[in-house]
Amino acid sequence: MTSTPRTFVDEKHADQRWHERSWAYQLRPFRGMLHDVRRRLPWYLSDWTTAFHKANLYRVLAASLRMFFLNLAPAVSYLLDMNRRTGGTYGINEVLLASALPLVVFSIFSVQPLTIVGVTGLINLFNYTNYDIVTRYEGVDYLQFQAWMLIWAAIFHILGAIFNFCDFTRFITDMTSTTFGLYVGVIYIQKGIELLVFEFSSSAVDGWLAVLVAVLFTVIVYLVERAGQASPVPFWLRKFIWDYGFICGIIFFAGFVHIPGHLKDANLSKLPITKAFFPSTERSWVVPFWELSGKWVAVAIPFGFLLTLLFYFDHNVSSLMAQARHFPVERPAGFHWDFFLLGITTLVSGILGLPAPNGLVPQAPVHTESLSVMKLVQVDGEEREIHTTTSGTGPTQMKVVRTRVVEQRVSHLVMGLLTLGTMTRPLLVVLGLMPRALFAGIFILVGWASIEGNPIIHNSLFLLRERRTVSLDHPLLSVPKKQIAKFLSAQWFVFGASVAISQTVAAIGFPLIFIALIPVRYALLPRWFTERELALLDAPTANAPDVLQSIGGELLEINTDRKLRSGDATPKAPADVEVVAMEDGSMAPVVHSEDVVAGVGSAR
C-alpha cells in the first residue's frame, strides 16, 4: 500500500538479549515511551491515509460499525449492573462518556490504535465493591473517594510507564491469561443471569419474557454465527455474518419486544436514560475531589494500587491479544506509551466521576479480526503455516486465510465519534427503547464464547477424549496425561478462587491473584513440569515480533535458565502451541489459542 518507513532501532542495545541488560537500562526513565513513539512516528501519517485507500475503506467502515456495537453493548450491560449496585451514581451518560473519551484519545494519541479501550466488567466489580465498602462509613463521599483512587492509580500508571514496567508483560504466559479469560467469561454469564433474576422483581410475566428474549437472542445469534462458519455457506455470506451477525441480532431483538400484542403489552423494562450530556445524578461534571478528608485520600492509595495492578494486567493482555502472532500485524507496538496514555484517561475519569476505562480483553482482538482481509484458499500444505483461521470442514479442505490487517486509526476514531453521537438526545432515546433483557443476552453470548473457546476447556476435554480419536501429531500426546491434569488442576483452582473472591467484599483483591500467578509460574512450575511440557502447555502470551520490539527484544524462552545462559534460544514453543489450538479447532474451528482469551469467538 504505502512504502514501509524505516523503523527506529535502539542500535546500542539491539544485539543485547533481555537477560544481558543492566538494571540501569531497564529502569532508565522514559526509555520505553520514547522508543515506542520513535518507532511509530514514521507510520503516523499513513495510519490515517491508509484507511481511505479504496481497497481498505469498506473494511474500515464495517469494522467501525461492528466494534461500535461490540464495544458499547457490553459496556451498557455492565452499566445496568453498576447503576443498580452503586445507588445510581453511574448512569448511561457516564458510561457513554467513559467509552467515547478513550476511543477519541487512543485513536489519535496512542502508539498502537488496534487496542480498544472501554468500560469493562472488572471496573464494574471494582466500583460496586468500593461502594459497598465506602457506604459503611459516615462522612465520606463515594465519588470523591473514587476520584482519589483513580488519581492515585493514574500516578502509578504514569510512574510505571516512565520506568518501563510494561517490559514485564513478556513474562505473562497462557496459564495466567487463559485462566483470566475463563474467569471473565464466567463473570459475564453470572451478570447476565443476575440481570434476568432482577427482571422478576416487577412481575412474573416480565421475568419470563425477559428470560425468553435473552435465550432467543443468545441462541439465534450463536447458531447463525456457527452456521455461518460452515463450508456450504457461500463465502460472501460468511463475511457478511462475521461483520453484521451480532449487529443484526441486537437490532432485531431491540425491535422484537415492541411488536404489538403480547410482546408490547408485557412492557419489558428498558434501559434507563436521563438528560443528554448531563451527569446522571444532580452534580456538575467535575467531582469536588478536593473536599475529601486527608484520611480517606490516604485510604484511597491501596485501592488505586490494586486498580493499577488490574489495569496493568488487563490492558496489556488486551494489547497482546490485539497483536497476537496469528494476525499479520506489521506496524510497531507501544506498550509503554499506551500505558502512560491509560494513566491520563484514568485521571480524567476520576475527575469527571466516570467508570475508568481500560483495555477490553474480549473486544481488542476482535478489532484486529474485523480489520483483517480474509481470503478463501485451497489447503495445499504450503500456505498452511501462516495466519490461517478456519480450516473448512468441507471435503476439499478450503481454508480462510487472513492476508493482511488494515492497520489505521480511522476505525477507532469513527467508533469514538459514533459513541459521542449516541450521547445526543435522539440516539439516547433509541437506546432507551432497548430492553434490559437483551443486554442480559449479550452478557451470556459474549461470556459463553469466551468459555467455549478457552484452552482450559479444550485441554480438559482432551483428557476425556479417547486416544484413538486423537490425531497422531497432536502435540499434547507427548505430555503424560497426569502432567496435563496437574497443570489443569492448578488453572481450575485459581479460576475457582478468583470467582469465589469476586462474590465477597474482598473482590477488589482479585487482581493480586492473577499478578501473583506470574512469579509462581517461574518459581514453582519448573519444579513440577519438564521444560518440554511447559513449552507445550504454557507458552508466553507475547509472541509476535512487533510486540516484542516494544517490551524488550527477543522472544522469551520460558523456563530455560540454562538455555538463556547458553544463548540457544530458538523460538519453537509458540508455533507448537498454535497447532494445539488449531487441533482443538475441530470443535470450535475459528478459535486460536490467542483468540481464546479474547473470548468473543461467537461474536466474530
Add this chain to the structure above:
Amino acid sequence: MTSTPRTFVDEKHADQRWHERSWAYQLRPFRGMLHDVRRRLPWYLSDWTTAFHKANLYRVLAASLRMFFLNLAPAVSYLLDMNRRTGGTYGINEVLLASALPLVVFSIFSVQPLTIVGVTGLINLFNYTNYDIVTRYEGVDYLQFQAWMLIWAAIFHILGAIFNFCDFTRFITDMTSTTFGLYVGVIYIQKGIELLVFEFSSSAVDGWLAVLVAVLFTVIVYLVERAGQASPVPFWLRKFIWDYGFICGIIFFAGFVHIPGHLKDANLSKLPITKAFFPSTERSWVVPFWELSGKWVAVAIPFGFLLTLLFYFDHNVSSLMAQARHFPVERPAGFHWDFFLLGITTLVSGILGLPAPNGLVPQAPVHTESLSVMKLVQVDGEEREIHTTTSGTGPTQMKVVRTRVVEQRVSHLVMGLLTLGTMTRPLLVVLGLMPRALFAGIFILVGWASIEGNPIIHNSLFLLRERRTVSLDHPLLSVPKKQIAKFLSAQWFVFGASVAISQTVAAIGFPLIFIALIPVRYALLPRWFTERELALLDAPTANAPDVLQSIGGELLEINTDRKLRSGDATPKAPADVEVVAMEDGSMAPVVHSEDVVAGVGSAR
C-alpha cells in the same frame, strides 16, 4: 448368532424380472402375503430368542426405552391438538390404546417387526378435518362416521394386500419421499407453535413461560445431541447421548416446571387426563357404528379411500426407511402381510373409536438405528462403502460403523407393554404432571430434525454453495445447476401446495398429491431430465435387497424404459445417491438420504 435359516424363494418366478411378469401373476390373490409369511417363518423363533442373547439384551432394552418415549411423546403431542379440535372426542386414553394396540399386534404378528406403528400427525389432520366437515351437518355422529371411514379403509387395505398392491411401492422415489419428509417436518413445527399460541389463552405469564420451556427443551436437547456427535466426546458418552439424550431432556423438563418459586407459581397447563382405561367421553368402548344412516355410510367410502392412500404411502415409506440399505438388516421384509395387518388394526380402531395408527415416518428408522450395534473404527478406505454413519470430523478420520442390527421382536413388544402400563392410574397421573409446553418443544425438535436433514434443503444449499468449496467427486457436480434448480423447484412447489392444502378443509385430499407424484415422476420427468440426472437426483426409495424380495425382485432401474426392455439393468443409481447424502453430511454428518425422510436426525 443363530444359523441362518434357508429362506423361501419363489422359484418359478425368481429369474423373471419385474417387467417380464404377467398381470395375472401380479394380481394373483394372496401371492405376496403368502410369500412374505413363508420367507419370514423360519426366522420367527429366533426373532424372540435372539433378544435374550447376552450380547443383545442391553441394546434391546435401551432401544425399547428410547422408542417408548419417541413413540409416545409425539403421539401425546398430537393428542393435545386433536383433543382441542375434535371437541374432546379423542383423549389421552384413546391415544394410549391406539399406540399400545398396534405395538402388541405388530410385534407378535407382523413379518417385519422393525417398523413401528402408532398415532401420527397426519391422522390428526384427517380426524380434525373430518370433524370440521361432519359437524356442519345435523343428525350425524362424528365417531360413527369415523368408524365407517375406518371400516371402509380396512376393507381397501385388505383388498390391497390380497392383490399385491404393495409391489408398487418400488416406484416410490426420493422426489416423493423427501418432499413428504419436508412436509411432515413443517407440519410438526406448525403444530408446536399452535400449541404455544394456545397457551396464551389463559394468561400471558403462562404463555411466555410455555414458550420459554419449549425453546429451552428444543435448544438444549438439540445442542447436547449435536455436541454428542463431536469427536472429542468419548465414544461411550456418545452412545449414552444417542440412547438417552432425548429421554433425559423430557424427564428434566417435566420436573423443571415443578420447581418451587416462579416456576411452580406460574402453574403451566398440564396434560389433561381422565379415568384410567375408560374412554375420555361418556361412552362405551364400542362405537355403535350400526346406528349411522346409510347415506353417511356411503359418504364415508371416499374418505376411507383417501385414508387408504395416506396409509399406503405413509406406512410403506416408513417400512422402507426402517430397512434402508445403509442398515445392515438381514431378515426378510413383508410389505403385503404387514399392510393386511394394518387393515386389521384400522378396523379395530374404527370400532373402538380410536385414532387409527399407521407406520411412523420419523420413528420407524430410529428403531432400527437404536438397535444398531455401533463401533468406532479408523477410516482406511476398505470399510468405507458399507453401513457408515458419522465420519468423525476429527483429525484422524475415525468413523462410526454399524456392525449389525439386533433384529428381534422383544423391543417392539416391550414398548407395547410399557404403553399399556402407562394406561394405569399411577402412570397416567405422572403423565398428567407433564406441561403441554414440553410437547410443543417435542414437536419443534422432531420437526426441525426432519427439515435440517432433508435432501431438498441440502441440495438447495448446494446450489448456493461456491463451486470451489465443493469436493471434486461430488456427484451433483455432473448435473447442470439449471437442472438441479428445475428439479428442486418442482419439489418446493409440491411441498408448498401440500402445506397450503393442509390449512384448508380440503386437507384430507393431500394424500392424493403425493400418490399423484409417483406416476408424474415416470411420465413427465424423463422429458425434462436425462437418465443420468434422474439417477443422481432421484433414486428409488426401495433399495435394499431384503426389501425388494417382498415387493417384486430386482432393484428397479428407474426411467429406463429402453434399458428395461433391453435387459441391461445394473443397479448403480442408489450407490451414487448415497454418496450425495454422505457428502452433504459435512453439514449434518449422521444423516443419510434415507434417514432424511425419517426426520428424527436429532432425536437419534
